[in-house]
Amino acid sequence: MNITAAQVNELRKKTGAGMMDCKKALIEAEGDMGKAVEVLRKKGASVASKRAEKAANEGLVLTKVINDNKLGAIVEVNCETDFVANSTDFTGFAGEVIDTVVSKKPATVEELLKTDSIGEKLNEIVGKVGEKTEISRFKLEEATDGILVDYIHPGAKLGVLVKLDNVKENNNGLSEFGKDIAMQVAAMNPLCVRREEVTKETIDKEMEIYKAVAKKEGKPENILDKIAQGKLNKFYQENCLLEQAFIKDNSKTIANLLKEFNSSNGMDIKIDKFYRFHLGDENKSSESGSGTD
Secondary structure (H helix, E strand, O other): OOOOHHHHHHHHHHHOOOHHHHHHHHHHOOOOHHHHHHHHHHHHHHHHHHOOOOOOOEEEEEEEEEOOOOEEEEEEEEEOOHHHHOOHHHHHHHHHHHHHHHHHOOOOHHHHHOOOOHHHHHHHHHHHHOOOOEEEEEEEEEOOOEEEEEEEOOOOOEEEEEEEEOOOOOOHHHHHHHHHHHHHHHHHOOOEOOHHHOOHHHHHHHHHHHHHHHHHOOOOHHHHHHHHHHHHHHHHHHHEHHHOEEOOEEEEEHHHHHHHHHHHHOOOOEEEEEEEEEOOOOOOOOEOOOOOO
């Protein structure tokens, strides 16, 4: 069957697929444009099936904050290579994903894939780029009594979304403070906001390790607990956001920084929680705890 260049161009505009893929799809569909679109979609699903066992550790982390910083999201969309991650097709799809998250507010990735044809568009992208592509995670957060601040590290491999609570008035100073906190989370990778949020399981494991090391070093049995407790306090200082040294001025902690900001601005804001997505993290749980200081 004779397929014209005009038909190929029309299908390419509709789907964004390559010229040869469009021509083959039109031949298979005997010139029927609608059927050719379905052929390309099925090709995407087929590629996805073949690439299922491949590792998709490249991609992008995106954030978006809207509605006067009251609604925000962070997403991770993955592919196999950095080349594809920087392609127009992939970045455009990732942008659609985060737009859909903030506009439709799905609860899970599965629900997201069924929203606004995101699942179909995912298959189409796989067909175009020829790599495993997946939406691995997202978080959507609303701040009814506060604001959300986001930060994307250059290269879009690492992103942070921070929620500040008890905010009565948003101003430039607060935005700058929030950005400092988000950059702190990006740089220092805290486990949580405050020490009360560290799980008992984590504490017990750390204490066990500290005591075992001290015992191996020949420390007396009766002071092992005291030694371990001292090391645990160091653990808190390194892993709890409020106790970490501020990256821009290590003479003060984040708790000091927060206190100074509140005092200078007549505020009583609190750092409620954060989400930190680093591309390809094995541990996909990156939500801090929440609570009060």
